[in-house]
Amino acid sequence: MRIKDHWQYTDDKYEKVFESYKLKPGLFSHEAHLRLAYIHIQKYGVEQAEHNMCNQIKGFAESLGVYDKFNKTVTIASVKAMHHFMQNAKSDNFKDFIQEFPRLLSNFKDILGQHYGFNVFADKRAKREFIAPDLLPF
Known part of the structure; x- marks a missing residue:
């Protein structure tokens, strides 16, 4: 099966593929980035998610030779x-969550x-x- 986007992976598989730097770079879209954050926050809590995401995204970029x-x-x-x-979400999974808060996809720069x-x-x-x-503090 040819993987077309990150949705072809279950949450657990997606986390593992990204962590091992085996995700094809074109699959790491803004939505995929948010999904990874969602998975990490759910599984590890916000503080550990921050640590995990920094290490993994930096490592992923460096594995591709992109250092800046x-x-x-x-x-x-x-x-x-x-x-x-x-x-503040009513949803209990990322697909429903991102539908509940679509501006995370469309206006993320404005949010920050x-x-x-x-x-x-x-x-x-x-x-x-x-x-x-x-x-404004988070």
Whole structure:
């Protein structure tokens, strides 16, 4: 079977494939990133999810020879934002969750923009270390 997107994997399999850096890079979309955060928050709690996501996304990028793509602030902020929405969710799985909160897919930069008064996606310091929000805490 040819894998066309991350939905071809169960949550457990998706987590394992990503963790082992065997996911095809084209499958790691924004939605796939959010799904991974959702899985980690559910399984390990928000603090461990932040740690796991930073290590795994950085490792994934480096395994592809991409050393300037990883952004620690965006990764941690993504987990924090996901956690906030998860606490308010009625759904109990990612597919329903993302339908409940579609703006996580369509307006994610705007969501982070409510917390940061600068372009956190391009900031060099934000790539290396977590910068706490300067506008609105998570």
